[in-house]
Amino acid sequence: MAEKITPRNQDYSRWYTDLILQAQLADYSPVRGCMVLRPYGFALWENLKNALDRRFKATGHENAYFPLFIPMSFIQKEAQHVEGFSPELAVVTHGGGKELEEPLVVRPTSETIIGEMYSQWIQSYRDLPVLINQWGNVVRWELRTRPFLRTMEFLWQEGHTAHATHEEAEAETRQMLEVYADCAINEAAIPVIPGRKSESEKFAGADTSYSIEAMMGDRRALQSATSHSLGQNFAKAFDIKYLDRNNELQYCWTTSWGLSWRMVGAIIMVHGDDQGLVLPPRLAPIQVVAVPIYKTDEERGGVMGAIEKVEAALGESVRLKVDDRDEYSPGWKFNEWELRGVPLRIEVGPRDVAKEQVVLARRNRPGREGKTFVPLSGLASAVTDALTVIQNEMLQTAIEFRDANTYHPTDYESFKEAVSKGFALTWWCGEIACEDKVKEETKATTRCIPFDQPGGTGECIVCSGVAEEVAIFARAY
Amino acid sequence: MAEKITPRNQDYSRWYTDLILQAQLADYSPVRGCMVLRPYGFALWENLKNALDRRFKATGHENAYFPLFIPMSFIQKEAQHVEGFSPELAVVTHGGGKELEEPLVVRPTSETIIGEMYSQWIQSYRDLPVLINQWGNVVRWELRTRPFLRTMEFLWQEGHTAHATHEEAEAETRQMLEVYADCAINEAAIPVIPGRKSESEKFAGADTSYSIEAMMGDRRALQSATSHSLGQNFAKAFDIKYLDRNNELQYCWTTSWGLSWRMVGAIIMVHGDDQGLVLPPRLAPIQVVAVPIYKTDEERGGVMGAIEKVEAALGESVRLKVDDRDEYSPGWKFNEWELRGVPLRIEVGPRDVAKEQVVLARRNRPGREGKTFVPLSGLASAVTDALTVIQNEMLQTAIEFRDANTYHPTDYESFKEAVSKGFALTWWCGEIACEDKVKEETKATTRCIPFDQPGGTGECIVCSGVAEEVAIFARAY
Numbered sequence: 001m002a003e004k005i006t007p008r009n010q011d012y013s014r015w016y017t018d019l020i021l022q023a024q025l026a027d028y029s030p031v032r033g034c035m036v037l038r039p040y041g042f043a044l045w046e047n048l049k050n051a052l053d054r055r056f057k058a059t060g061h062e063n064a065y066f067p068l069f070i071p072m073s074f075i076q077k078e079a080q081h082v083e084g085f086s087p088e089l090a091v092v093t094h095g096g097g098k099e100l101e102e103p104l105v106v107r108p109t110s111e112t113i114i115g116e117m118y119s120q121w122i123q124s125y126r127d128l129p130v131l132i133n134q135w136g137n138v139v140r141w142e143l144r145t146r147p148f149l150r151t152m153e154f155l156w157q158e159g160h161t162a163h164a165t166h167e168e169a170e171a172e173t174r175q176m177l178e179v180y181a182d183c184a185i186n187e188a189a190i191p192v193i194p195g196r197k198s199e200s201e202k203f204a205g206a207d208t209s210y211s212i213e214a215m216m217g218d219r220r221a222l223q224s225a226t227s228h229s230l231g232q233n234f235a236k237a238f239d240i241k242y243l244d245r246n247n248e249l250q251y252c253w254t255t256s257w258g259l260s261w262r263m264v265g266a267i268i269m270v271h272g273d274d275q276g277l278v279l280p281p282r283l284a285p286i287q288v289v290a291v292p293i294y295k296t297d298e299e300r301g302g303v304m305g306a307i308e309k310v311e312a313a314l315g316e317s318v319r320l321k322v323d324d325r326d327e328y329s330p331g332w333k334f335n336e337w338e339l340r341g342v343p344l345r346i347e348v349g350p351r352d353v354a355k356e357q358v359v360l361a362r363r364n365r366p367g368r369e370g371k372t373f374v375p376l377s378g379l380a381s382a383v384t385d386a387l388t389v390i391q392n393e394m395l396q397t398a399i400e401f402r403d404a405n406t407y408h409p410t411d412y413e414s415f416k417e418a419v420s421k422g423f424a425l426t427w428w429c430g431e432i433a434c435e436d437k438v439k440e441e442t443k444a445t446t447r448c449i450p451f452d453q454p455g456g457t458g459e460c461i462v463c464s465g466v467a468e469e470v471a472i473f474a475r476a477y
Numbered sequence: 478m479a480e481k482i483t484p485r486n487q488d489y490s491r492w493y494t495d496l497i498l499q500a501q502l503a504d505y506s507p508v509r510g511c512m513v514l515r516p517y518g519f520a521l522w523e524n525l526k527n528a529l530d531r532r533f534k535a536t537g538h539e540n541a542y543f544p545l546f547i548p549m550s551f552i553q554k555e556a557q558h559v560e561g562f563s564p565e566l567a568v569v570t571h572g573g574g575k576e577l578e579e580p581l582v583v584r585p586t587s588e589t590i591i592g593e594m595y596s597q598w599i600q601s602y603r604d605l606p607v608l609i610n611q612w613g614n615v616v617r618w619e620l621r622t623r624p625f626l627r628t629m630e631f632l633w634q635e636g637h638t639a640h641a642t643h644e645e646a647e648a649e650t651r652q653m654l655e656v657y658a659d660c661a662i663n664e665a666a667i668p669v670i671p672g673r674k675s676e677s678e679k680f681a682g683a684d685t686s687y688s689i690e691a692m693m694g695d696r697r698a699l700q701s702a703t704s705h706s707l708g709q710n711f712a713k714a715f716d717i718k719y720l721d722r723n724n725e726l727q728y729c730w731t732t733s734w735g736l737s738w739r740m741v742g743a744i745i746m747v748h749g750d751d752q753g754l755v756l757p758p759r760l761a762p763i764q765v766v767a768v769p770i771y772k773t774d775e776e777r778g779g780v781m782g783a784i785e786k787v788e789a790a791l792g793e794s795v796r797l798k799v800d801d802r803d804e805y806s807p808g809w810k811f812n813e814w815e816l817r818g819v820p821l822r823i824e825v826g827p828r829d830v831a832k833e834q835v836v837l838a839r840r841n842r843p844g845r846e847g848k849t850f851v852p853l854s855g856l857a858s859a860v861t862d863a864l865t866v867i868q869n870e871m872l873q874t875a876i877e878f879r880d881a882n883t884y885h886p887t888d889y890e891s892f893k894e895a896v897s898k899g900f901a902l903t904w905w906c907g908e909i910a911c912e913d914k915v916k917e918e919t920k921a922t923t924r925c926i927p928f929d930q931p932g933g934t935g936e937c938i939v940c941s942g943v944a945e946e947v948a949i950f951a952r953a954y
Contacts, residue, residue: 030551030593031544031581039539039609046540062516063523067508068583068614068630069567074507087574090546092583094568096618104508106545106569106583116507126804132516137545137614141573153545327603 005339007274012218013146019268020147023277023340033145033152037261040340043285045155045261049135051187051283052157052259055179061131061159066113068137069104074112078237081111084204088140090152106139111205111230111256114160115238122162122252124243129172130162148265149222149477156260162240162252166231169253170208173229176257177210180225188263189280189394190214190270191402192224193472195448200432203256207231213447213472215402216269219422221447221474224266227257265477270398271364277341278363280394281387287319288383289342293330293349302353306376310346310358313379318387338363343390344383364390364397415461415473419444423474427458427467434462438473447472482816484751489695490623496745497624500754500817510622510629514738517817520762522632522738526612528664528760529634529736532656538608538636543590545614546581551589555714558588561681565617567629583616588682588707588733591637592715599639599729601720606649607639625742626699626954633737639717639729643708646730647685650706653734654687657702665740666757666871667691667747668879669701670949672925677909680733684708690924690949692879693746696899698924698951701743704734742954747875748841754818755840757871758864764796765860766819770807770826779830783853787823787835790856795864815840820867821860841867841874892938892950896921900951904935904944911939915950924949 003022006014020026025041037045053063069092076082090106093099107113118130135157145151159176163169177194184192192212202209206228214224234240235251244250271278281287292307294300307322314320321342323333330347337345347359358379362370374382405422409415418424419442428434428446439445449471460467480499483491497503502518514522530540546569553559567583570576584590595607612634622628636653640646654671661669669689679686683705691701711717712728721727748755758764769784771777784799791797798819800810807824814822824836835856839847851859882899886892895901896919905911905923916922926948937944 027594027597029544030548030590031546034544034546036544036594037542039541042541043539062520064516064519065514065632067506067511067513068616069508069511071507089571089573090569090581091571092567093570094566094580096566096620097564103571104567113507117504117513120504139545143573155542 005274005276008217015272015274016269017147019272019277019339025264025268025277026147028147031152033142035147035151037155040285041264044267044279044283045264047283047285048183048187048263049157052179052183053135055183056133056157056159059175059179061133061161063135064132065134065136066110066117068107070107070110070113072103072105074116075105077112078205078234080233081205081237085109085140088142090139090141108138108140109256109258110134110138110158111160111234111254112238115234115240115254118160118162118252118254119238119240122240122242125164125245128162128164128242128252129168131159131172132161133157133159146477148261148268150262154260154262156258159255159257161255162235163254164242164244164250164252166253169231169255170229173208173210173227173255173257176255177212177225177227180227180257180259181212184212184214184224184263184266185395187280187282188267188270189282189391189398190224190266191395191399193448193450195450195472197226197448198430198432198435198446198471200435201446203228205230205233207233211448213474214266214270215405215423215474216266216477217272217401218269219405219474221423221472221476222262222266222269223447223476224263225257225259228255230254230256271394272341273366275335275366276339278394279341279343281343281391284341284343285319286321286337286340286342287387288314288321288344288346289333289337290320290322290346290348291330291333291337292324293347299350302350303348306348306353306358309376310348310379313376314383315380317380318383338366344386346383360386362386362390364394409461412461416442419473419475423447423472424461425450425470425472426461428469428471428473429460429463429465429467430469431460431463431465434460437462442475444473444475447474447476482751482753485694492749492751493746494624496749496754496816502741502745502754503624505624508629510619512624512628514632517762518741521744521756521760522741524760524762525660525664525740526634529656529660530612532660533610533634533636536652536656538610540612541609542611542613543587543594545584547584547587547590549580549582551593552582554589555682555711557710558682558714562586562617565619567616567618585615585617586733586735587611587615587635588637588711588731589715592711592717592731595637595639595729595731596715596717599717599719602641602722605639605641605719605729606645608636608649609638610634610636623954625738625745631737631739633735636732636734638732639712640731641719641721641727641729643730646708646732647706650685650687650704650732650734653732654689654702654704657704657734657736658689660736661689661691661701661740661743662872664757664759665744665747666759666868666875667701667743668872668876670925670927672927672949674703674925675907675909675912675923675948677912678923680705682707682710684710688925691743691747692882692900692951693743693954694749694878695746696882696951698900698949698953699739699743699746700924700953701740702734702736705732707731707733748871749818750843752812752843753816755871756818756820758820758868761818761820762796763798763814763817763819764864765791765798765821765823766814767797767799767823767825768807768810768814769801770824776827779827780825783825783830783835786853787825787856790853791860792857794857795860815843821863823860837863839863839867841871886938889938893919896950896952900924900949901938902927902947902949903938905946905948905950906937906940906942906944907946908937908940908942911937914939919952921950921952924951924953
């Protein structure tokens with residue numbers, strides 16, 4: 001708390017890690033590239049996890065757990081998959097003091113081992129669809145890491161489903177992307193753009209990959225979750241077959257979809273400011289902090305009495321923390337809870353006690369603008385309303401920021417300028433050569449081809465060839 | 478479902494794995510010693526997890542997450558710890574295609590890496606106590622494995638706390654053992670015995686270990702959770718110090734405590750019978766299954782109408798499944814849900830429709846004894862009451878079974894007979910030599926020295942020396 005946060009316009013990347021460390025969301029660990037998720041960060045992740053898990057169950061999915069270790073030979077069964085993941089593997093070669101006959105890979109993702117089990121569990125069309133999700137940890141040997149965004153080990157969920165037809169698998173893939181978008185927008189207040197990944201950006205082993213893309217505070221893109229239609233690629237590699245209604249053996253169609261603690265990084269970067277975190281009320285570990293203000297012992301009695309009334313009024317309806325520590329001043333506490341992003345602060349001083357009121361201060365509107373006086377009698381509904389208003393305003397602010405920094409260039413020069421300062425939404429012919437040129441010259445990549453398309457055709461922003469779709473180009477994390 | 482379950486008296490161990498596989502709690506995996514937790518087993522684990530997590534939070538603990546990998550040098554810092562865990566380690570030697578400079582151990586438990594972080598986080602007495610829990614996976618290279626009871630990788634929680642004084646650490650250790658006992662007794666209906674482990678049975682690195690011990694259906698013991706008072710052993714190994722109120726540096730006192738999916742194995746073995754699982758209502762993934770009984774289409778209409786009334790009456794108050802599959806007969810369904818241990822079955826046939834009633838059949842009392850007729854009008858409270866009765870009866874039955882198979886031998890010959898057929902609760906002098914003799918001659922070990930002691934002294938059952946405490950001896954999993 002004594003340290004200062006680097007301002008965003010001075011060093012955005014430094015600001016980001018300052019916030020994480022000082023707000024005690026996470027810490028570096030003694031293992032290179034691995035992060036420790038501290039209780040405050042875990043509670044945020046837990047709220048996000050619960051919000052997602054509810055949606056998974058509501059759409060008919062069940063949780064299960066598959067082994068951490070995968071035989072090396074499994075990874076090698078699907079050609080694109082092994083090519084994509086081989087450079088990133090952590091390998092166990094010794095167990096119980098002996099060298100293993102076959103090395104075990106620490107799962108980078110679980111399509112292969114789950115595929116193997118599905119081939120045993122699925123016999124007939126009656127066994128389909130299989131709709132399973134796993135919450136767990138995975139390891140990818142990354143060289144350049146950054147807390148939440150890219151860590152060697154990370155927490156995530158991975159859904160794996162098997163279906164009788166291509167259409168069902170495709171519908172599942174799109175449904176889960178919608179679940180992610182719904183959760184991002186309505187829980188995290190992050191206005192994501194759902195769309196299809198380009199061929200060069202899709203998952204290793206997928207027919208089609210979809211993603212939700214968000215704009216961070218530095219106007220760069222963050223792929224926030226993905227959903228993959230895996231065709232029959234893994235079904236063929238792992239022999240996942242079913243007897244159809246005509247008693248004929250068919251390969252299944254499978255999907256996978258994942259969201260990781262990277263979304264916590266998105267929450268930090270989309271909403272945070274130079275004072276610290278700004279957490280969306282629906283996910284904030286502490287939604288409301290109450291700070292008593294007094295100088296004398298006499299004042300203290302009255303103020304603490306009012307704080308008790310606040311606690312009684314709010315009950316279990318919100319996640320409330322009363323900061324009654326004597327060793328810190330109110331101003332110090334205000335700073336601390338602003339740094340930690342608590343959406344709403346309740347201040348109670350002697351004058352408020354006299355007037356039977358409290359002050360509500362909204363984190364997303366610093367200063368006078370965000371302050372209101374509320375009578376103690378109507379506190380519960382005033383607090384609930386304020387949290388709803390904050391949640392909505394945060395989403396609205398993020399939408400406005402994204403839209404103000406999304407450009408629609410019509411020539412390559414203005415395109416290059418656009419991707420240097422935000423998103424470029426523009427026609428693209430779909431050729432990898434054009435993606436490669438853009439990447440080389442601007443470091444921007446295609447983020448997704450949004451579902452929301454203008455229709456008709458246009459001129460590819462790079463080669464001027466015929467383009468049937470618009471794509472988002474941006475520099476990305 | 479077509480397969481038969483091996484009866485317990487024929488082959489208990491085979492009965493156990495038959496149940497797990499046929500009830501689809503878990504499955505073997507292609508990785509030696511690793512198990513797949515299937516959706517039904519995961520849902521049971523998830524209910525247990527939630528019951529524990531609530532209790533952890535109510536006692537002031539927060540969740541966090543620490544790295545899966547631990548540098549080999551960390552494991553070696555605490556002398557007893559390295560001695561205990563070295564033979565069981567899985568070691569990552571390669572990452573990203575290169576050999577690592579220092580091998581990484583896949584955590585067998587996290588005292589060391591968490592100790593390292595605590596040494597950074599804790600500065601003064603104001604930072605204490607630190608009360609953190611982690612839900613996650615750990616790996617121990619076991620040679621002989623058995624689903625749930627002993628698997629190479631397992632899911633568990635591990636609590637790690639740091640305190641200013643020995644007394645506080647000791648109180649925490651005992652409190653968490655009480656939390657485990659409360660959860661075992663009141664959620665899992667397993668009458669565990671809390672006590673202290675002997676010196677030879679304690680955790681590698683602990684000053685004192687406590688455990689809860691349960692009697693399985695074959696009268697063997699299962700250590701169901703442990704809580705350890707670690708003294709200053711890890712604090713000294715990892716330099717976890719705090720400035721006390723007199724501004725002097727002191728080592729912290731730490732604890733750790735864990736419960737794993739092994740508890741699911743206990744639920745299977747304590748309550749299961751030759752028909753299958755019997756799950757305690759509080760943890761059962763499905764608490765009530767409703768099975769419609771009809772032959773003609775006309776009957777079907779009336780019965781399904783009544784089933785809809787059942788669904789409406791029960792609402793969200795219980796975890797209900799309606800088994801309306803047309804391709805299976807009611808008898809087949811009865812068997813399936815008995816195998817899967819659903820505590821309460823609702824049967825609705827044409828005669829019940831006419832009488833505006835349903836049949837309740839209790840899983841823990843097979844046959845006529847467990848059947849009652851209940852009017853549709855009072856269904857909700859009848860079902861809630863029945864679930865409470867079942868939960869209580871299951872605990873009572875387990876207590877009676879345990880007590881009937883617990884002996885109080887007073888000479889070594891009857892002691893040997895006692896441990897061949899159940900628990901022996903008897904005087905022990907505390908010497909390892911006596912434990913060793915018993916182990917060699919009977920395969921039984923001291924399970925714990927129960928908190929509940931008769932007082933006074935007695936004669937050690939082995940050496941006839943003076944004994945100040947009674948201990949439980951039994952053959953254990």
